[in-house]
Amino acid sequence: MTSVKRINHIAIVVEDIDDALHFWRDALGLKVSHIEEVPDQDSVVAFLPVGNMEIELVKSTSEESGVARYLKKRGPGIHHICFEVDDIEASLESLKASGVRLINNEPIIGTSGKRVAFVHPESAHGVLVELYELPPK
Numbered sequence: 001m002t003s004v005k006r007i008n009h010i011a012i013v014v015e016d017i018d019d020a021l022h023f024w025r026d027a028l029g030l031k032v033s034h035i036e037e038v039p040d041q042d043s044v045v046a047f048l049p050v051g052n053m054e055i056e057l058v059k060s061t062s063e064e065s066g067v068a069r070y071l072k073k074r075g076p077g078i079h080h081i082c083f084e085v086d087d088i089e090a091s092l093e094s095l096k097a098s099g100v101r102l103i104n105n106e107p108i109i110g111t112s113g114k115r116v117a118f119v120h121p122e123s124a125h126g127v128l129v130e131l132y133e134l135p136p137k
């Protein structure tokens with residue numbers, strides 16, 4: 001079985017980071033820890049820690065990215081939930097063995113050099129699920 005440690009973050013697709021911050025930061029009162037460009041995924045991400053997890057506001061920087069296509073099709077909203085695991089390879093093997101459809105059969109490199117992989121929403125009741133393995137300290 002996959003050993004999930006905690007929810008690492010919930011990602012929300014937005015049309016505009018500053019506009020989204022009027023709610024998430026100014027009205028709701030969350031703090032922005034940092035804003036990072038993720039060139040691999042053609043996006044800019046604002047990180048807002050909440051307890052031991054984060055809300056991530058994701059904005060596409062190109063018309064062609066997965067995030068841009070998502071926004072066009074479904075509008076802004078929750079994009080994915082990310083679970084932190086100890087061993088991402090073992091988790092992917094275990095999910096494959098359970099017949100789960102994966103988007104990434106092997107880990108890819110996400111924000112801050114973390115190893116990540118996505119599970120297809122078809123296998124997760126319509127939710128895009130991301131797995132995260134934190135880099136060794």
Ligand code: ZN
Nearest residue numbers: 011080082130
């Ligand atoms: Zn994520």
